[in-house]
Amino acid sequence: MRMMIILPFIGIIExxxxxxxxxxxxxxxxxxxxxxxxxxxxxxQPMGKVFPDVGFEGIKIRNWDDFNDPFRLTMDAYWxxxxxKERKLYAVLDSFSQNNGQxxxxxxxxxxxxxxxxxxxxxDEYMAHRGFAHVGRQIPNxxxxxxxxxxxxxxxxxxxxxxxxxxxxxxxxSGLHSFRRMHDRVWYLSVPKSFFDDAVTxxxxxxxxxxxxxxxxxxxxxxxxPFMSGAAYNGDMxxxxxxxxxxxxxxxxxxxxxxxxxxxxxxxxxxxxIVQHWIDKWxxxxxxxxxxxxxxxxxxxxxxxxxxxxxxxxxxxxxxxxLFGDLARYGITLPKYVDVPAKEVNRLSTEAWSIFYQYTxxxxxxxxxxxxxxxxxxxxxxxxxxxxxxxxxxxxxxQMEKEGHRYYNNALPQLCQVCQIPMAFTEPDDPTRVAFRxxxxxxxxxxxxxxxxxxxxxxxxxxxxxxxxxVHQIFQGNCGGASLDQVLDWYGIEKGVDNxxxxxxxxxxxxxxxxxxxxxVAG
Amino acid sequence: xxxxxxxxHNNDEARGLIAAxxxxxxxxxxxxxxxxxxxxxxxxxxxxxxxxxLEIGRSWTVNEIHLSLISLAGNVDEDDDYFAIHWNH
Amino acid sequence: xxxxxxxxVIQPKRQTFKHVADRLGGDRAASRYEEATFDxxxxxxxxxxxxxxxxxxxxxxRRTAIVMRDWYDLKDPRQYYYATYNIARARQQEAxxxxxxMVERRRLLDVIPADWLETVRFCLLPLRHYxxxxxxxxxxxxxxxxxxxxxAASCFAMGDRLGMAQLLGRIGLLLGGNTETALIAAKTRxxxxxxxxxxxxxxxDSFVTEDIFELFVAQNMxxxxxxxxxxxxxxxAECDRRGATAIPLLLGxxxxxxxxxxxxxxxxxxxxxxxxxxNRALISRWAADWSARAADALAPVATHVLGTAGGARAMEDxxxxxxxxxxxxxxx
Ligand SMILES: [Fe+2]
Ligand SMILES: [Fe+2]
Numbered sequence: 001m002r003m004m005i006i007l008p009f010i011g012i013i014e015x016x017x018x019x020x021x022x023x024x025x026x027x028x029x030x031x032x033x034x035x036x037x038x039x040x041x042x043x044x045q046p047m048g049k050v051f052p053d054v055g056f057e058g059i060k061i062r063n064w065d066d067f068n069d070p071f072r073l074t075m076d077a078y079w080x081x082x083x084x085k086e087r088k089l090y091a092v093l094d095s096f097s098q099n100n101g102q103x104x105x106x107x108x109x110x111x112x113x114x115x116x117x118x119x120x121x122x123x124d125e126y127m128a129h130r131g132f133a134h135v136g137r138q139i140p141n142x143x144x145x146x147x148x149x150x151x152x153x154x155x156x157x158x159x160x161x162x163x164x165x166x167x168x169x170x171x172x173x174s175g176l177h178s179f180r181r182m183h184d185r186v187w188y189l190s191v192p193k194s195f196f197d198d199a200v201t202x203x204x205x206x207x208x209x210x211x212x213x214x215x216x217x218x219x220x221x222x223x224x225x226p227f228m229s230g231a232a233y234n235g236d237m238x239x240x241x242x243x244x245x246x247x248x249x250x251x252x253x254x255x256x257x258x259x260x261x262x263x264x265x266x267x268x269x270x271x272x273x274i275v276q277h278w279i280d281k282w283x284x285x286x287x288x289x290x291x292x293x294x295x296x297x298x299x300x301x302x303x304x305x306x307x308x309x310x311x312x313x314x315x316x317x318x319x320x321x322x323l324f325g326d327l328a329r330y331g332i333t334l335p336k337y338v339d340v341p342a343k344e345v346n347r348l349s350t351e352a353w354s355i356f357y358q359y360t361x362x363x364x365x366x367x368x369x370x371x372x373x374x375x376x377x378x379x380x381x382x383x384x385x386x387x388x389x390x391x392x393x394x395x396x397x398x399q400m401e402k403e404g405h406r407y408y409n410n411a412l413p414q415l416c417q418v419c420q421i422p423m424a425f426t427e428p429d430d431p432t433r434v435a436f437r438x439x440x441x442x443x444x445x446x447x448x449x450x451x452x453x454x455x456x457x458x459x460x461x462x463x464x465x466x467x468x469x470x471v472h473q474i475f476q477g478n479c480g481g482a483s484l485d486q487v488l489d490w491y492g493i494e495k496g497v498d499n500x501x502x503x504x505x506x507x508x509x510x511x512x513x514x515x516x517x518x519x520x521v522a523g
Numbered sequence: 524x525x526x527x528x529x530x531x532h533n534n535d536e537a538r539g540l541i542a543a544x545x546x547x548x549x550x551x552x553x554x555x556x557x558x559x560x561x562x563x564x565x566x567x568x569x570x571x572x573x574x575x576x577l578e579i580g581r582s583w584t585v586n587e588i589h590l591s592l593i594s595l596a597g598n599v600d601e602d603d604d605y606f607a608i609h610w611n612h
Numbered sequence: 613x614x615x616x617x618x619x620x621v622i623q624p625k626r627q628t629f630k631h632v633a634d635r636l637g638g639d640r641a642a643s644r645y646e647e648a649t650f651d652x653x654x655x656x657x658x659x660x661x662x663x664x665x666x667x668x669x670x671x672x673x674r675r676t677a678i679v680m681r682d683w684y685d686l687k688d689p690r691q692y693y694y695a696t697y698n699i700a701r702a703r704q705q706e707a708x709x710x711x712x713x714m715v716e717r718r719r720l721l722d723v724i725p726a727d728w729l730e731t732v733r734f735c736l737l738p739l740r741h742y743x744x745x746x747x748x749x750x751x752x753x754x755x756x757x758x759x760x761x762x763x764a765a766s767c768f769a770m771g772d773r774l775g776m777a778q779l780l781g782r783i784g785l786l787l788g789g790n791t792e793t794a795l796i797a798a799k800t801r802x803x804x805x806x807x808x809x810x811x812x813x814x815x816x817d818s819f820v821t822e823d824i825f826e827l828f829v830a831q832n833m834x835x836x837x838x839x840x841x842x843x844x845x846x847x848x849a850e851c852d853r854r855g856a857t858a859i860p861l862l863l864g865x866x867x868x869x870x871x872x873x874x875x876x877x878x879x880x881x882x883x884x885x886x887x888x889x890x891n892r893a894l895i896s897r898w899a900a901d902w903s904a905r906a907a908d909a910l911a912p913v914a915t916h917v918l919g920t921a922g923g924a925r926a927m928e929d930x931x932x933x934x935x936x937x938x939x940x941x942x943x944x
Contacts, residue, residue: 026603033781033785033792044812044817045819071599072586074778075775076709079771080702083701103622130754130755130763133767134756137751138755142744149771159648160648163629171627184655185657190657190659193654193659201661201662204664221594229557240557240558247530247594251592322526322597323596329612468659506625510625
């Protein structure tokens with residue numbers, strides 16, 4: 001629009017107006033213009049060469065523009081909100097360290113959940129960061145790419161804030177000092193490591209379904225809520241604060257995951273079976289990783305929040321039901337083997353904790369036997385079968401400890417080729433029989449803990465034969481040597497400090513000193 | 524019919540937002556946990572900018588919800604004047 | 613409960629993580645940047661080859677011909693970790709918002725002569741697609757680079773370039789009277805106008821550049837030196853001369869960001885080149901090639917904005933300064 005403006009000294013000249021028509025642009029339009037308008041169709045280099053990774057998975061996209069942006073966040077708003085959250089979080093961390101906040105936890109044993117978290121989960125946050133950077137590079141749609149990029153930034157945030165938060169505990173407790181080294185080497189940490197390696201090495205669509213949807217939407221509450229509520233119930237204010245702060249990003253991530261999967265499903269009916277298999281696979285893979293959470297909730301928290309069983313009911317059965325109801329119109333059904341977790345729910349945590357009790361000499365956190373009171377809580381949570389099947393085992397081990405023959409398992413366990421957990425899970429319909437599955441592929445036999453893991457292998461044997469299995473690696477001499485001491489050195493585990501029972505550990509001594517100090521001050 | 528839900532920080536900053544949601548969604552049920560409030564509602568929750576502004580006595584943009592949000596369940600729809608969560612079935 | 617014993621001295625058993633202490637040469641207090649960065653990327657025992665690049669490991673040093681004994685030598689001199697990065701940008705963005713508000717409120721764009729305003733639209737707005745390309749390239753460095761020191765900083769750069777593209781987009785909205793028209797025209801120029809095709813071709817060529825460190829040098833050092841140099845130094849000065857001071861004001865954040873970013877880029881290049889003669893030769897060649905191409909590609913835009921002689925002078929100036937920078941960074 002042109003109009004006349006009178007300016008002193010210059011006289012009357014013709015000016016183009018810029019500001020005079022003040023049309024308000026809606027949030028939606030502003031976002032669309034500032035974001036979706038950025039892309040162009042490349043022509044000096046073919047699009048297929050610029051975005052080479054979106055073709056091979058067999059997903060058919062008719063129109064990238066159909067993607068519906070979950071949150072219309074521009075970078076300026078992102079910086080503003082995230083800076084605000086970080087200012088608050090680091091203020092809490094600073095005061096936590098000034099006030100020796102680590103002394104306020106319920107019991108020294110609590111720190112072992114943080115060891116599991118920092119060695120097992122935080123490095124996976126980092127992997128999520130790199131995985132979303134890959135999606136944020138590869139997807140030829142500005143909206144989806146930006147959401148993925150923002151998540152790449154967020155996941156880096158989670159890794160870094162977790163290191164800073166738990167770093168305060170590292171100054172006083174064992175088992176945290178070499179979390180990076182351990183994550184890449186220690187036998188049980190290959191469970192979460194192989195989970196994320198699996199996702200990151202998959203194509204961008206599978207990654208979105210695996211992490212964006214299956215993990216963030218379906219399972220994330222089962223991971224974070226137990227850890228964060230566990231922290232709240234056990235006096236760990238630093239972890240509560242980073243947990244809630246990180247969760248505010250999760251809401252964005254969950255929504256991205258849901259929009260991404262709906263977009264893929266709406267684009268072509270041929271995508272449905274591919275996505276269904278990914279949902280089946282990543283549900284099962286995620287569920288197996290959550291075994292560590294189940295064990296943490298039922299055995300490791302000095303003050304319990306709820307049982308693994310309650311958590312599964314609330315966060316999977318209730319929330320998951322509505323979600324899959326929503327996806328039913330695309331022909332998506334509940335994941336395969338969804339009934340198995342319910343069958344295993346009464347014993348999952350017990351079977352897992354039993355593994356760690358037997359292999360405490362090779363773990364980077366401490367173990368202990370449940371007290372009578374804790375066993376009563378377990379039987380109240382899990383019913384008479386728990387008393388019948390598992391209480392005798394713990395009582396037996398307690399007796400052995402008393403007699404000076406604490407039970408250690410010195411044989412290296414066989415690991416599941418897919419989830420990499422030692423083969424100790426029992427048959428879904430018979431808790432007295434250990435489950436074994438196998439497949440022969442190219443003349444070699446591979447072993448699995450479950451139908452779920454076998455199903456995953458059978459779909460992509462060429463991928464899962466590559467697995468870096470900790471026990472195989474020890475046998476092949478790739479882990480520092482053949483003796484336990486050599487392997488522990490190579491793991492970065494300090495013998496007699498990081499491993500073995502809590503009773504008699506330096507951690508216990510530290511905690512008792514603090515309690516004594518508290519007694520002196522109070523008395 | 525299934526519930527949608529939104530989980531928010533239970534702190535001073537989110538107080539007005541929570542009050543606005545409770546008023547505008549009379550069928551909602553709020554659960555208070557340490558540090559957070561989870562609000563469930565059959566099928567749909569809607570948050571109106573105007574209602575929040577009325578509660579907090581200043582202008583508020585829908586984007587600011589990110590500062591208080593912990594989790595949600597349902598599909599999101601947002602515009603200048605509202606933020607809604609719903610299921611499609 | 614903590615209060616009881618906080619007055620007592622509690623001696624920490626260690627100051628920092630072991631991998632951090634190893635790099636610091638002993639267990640001493642480490643900075644938050646160091647704890648949040650060192651060795652964060654897994655580097656051994658990867659489980660599976662990527663389905664999308666089976667010739668590589670999940671993370672692979674062979675993504676570039678550059679060889680480093682320790683990729684964590686490529687630290688970020690700004691020491692950004694997520695919190696400090698976002699807090700720094702939020703502060704800058706706030707200043708940018710006030711600048712934009714002032715330009716709007718005082719109608720500072722109205723005093724710009726129409727023909728120059730048209731030149732502003734021509735020169736500035738298509739560059740949001742250039743920034744978007746830079747975003748894509750830094751996403752690639754983040755996805756495929758080696759070591760969290762480099763890839764965390766490139767992730768921040770990725771966010772920055774989106775921010776810069778959107779800053780230009782907001783300027784475009786102002787220049788379009790709060791409509792999309794100016795930005796639509798700018799995109800057409802980016803895709804069709806002969807003056808812009810050299811730059812677009814070069815950006816698209818960078819997208820398919822496979823060596824990840826070459827991509828770093830091409831985008832963050834060479835192309836940026838020419839493109840951002842032309843915008844902030846030459847075009848900005850010309851705006852001042854033409855009474856269009858509002859434009860440099862609106863670009864204030866971008867200009868400040870450019871210096872901040874260059875500190876990081878220069879440090880990375882200097883350290884990588886100092887590692888050995890092979891690195892130096894490679895980086896020197898990449899820097900020389902890509903900057904020469906960028907100069908050629910930009911010449912038509914420079915001419916359009918500054919005239920034939922002025923454009924040539926500007927490109928000569930940028931080329932000369934780039935050569936000096938190469939010397940300063942130890943490149944041949
Ligand atoms: Fe995360
Ligand atoms: Fe398994």
